[in-house]
Amino acid sequence: MSSDGALTSGKLADLAGVSRDTLRHYERKGVLPRPLRGRNGYRQYAPEALQRVQLVRRALSVGFTLNELARVLKVRDAGGAPCEDVRKLAAQKLLNVQDQLRELTTLRDDLQETLRDWDARLARRAKGKRASLLESLSSDPKPAKRSTNSIKHKRRSA
Secondary structure (H helix, E strand, O other), X not given: OOOOOOEEXXXXXXXXXXXXXXXXXXXXXXXXXXOEEOOOOOEEEOOOHHHHHHHHHHHHHOOOOHHHHHHHHHHHHOOOOOHHHHHHHHHHHHHHHXXXXXXXXXXXXXHHHHHHHHHHHHHHOOOXXXXXXXXXXXXXXXXXXXXXXXXXXXXXXX
């Protein structure tokens, strides 16, 4: 930390528990203001940058994306109050989580049913013979379920 309280990228990264590359990525995405440069050319972050990085990390952990945060923080940094937008984004995230939970519950139930079927197949098979467990998956009378909101969603930028 310099005499004016500015933080080098290494110090900020250490304090925030992120890498220097993450800080540069946050700058590029617009969630962390670009720092001033010292005479040596090194980045010099304002002390408030630590709170900003912590805010970003927490928001990411509850499902916000960097692009969403960049839009919200741009409005906020310009003196606006994007509270309603933040609320709407969080509500949508909750709906997505609820959809994923329903999908996971269905997947769990399907796997339990499959395991019961496989246990019965294993119990009926002759010693040393195949039970054709994997093949039974393709002959399942239930059609494969497809969701518009797949559990394997796109990974958000971190």
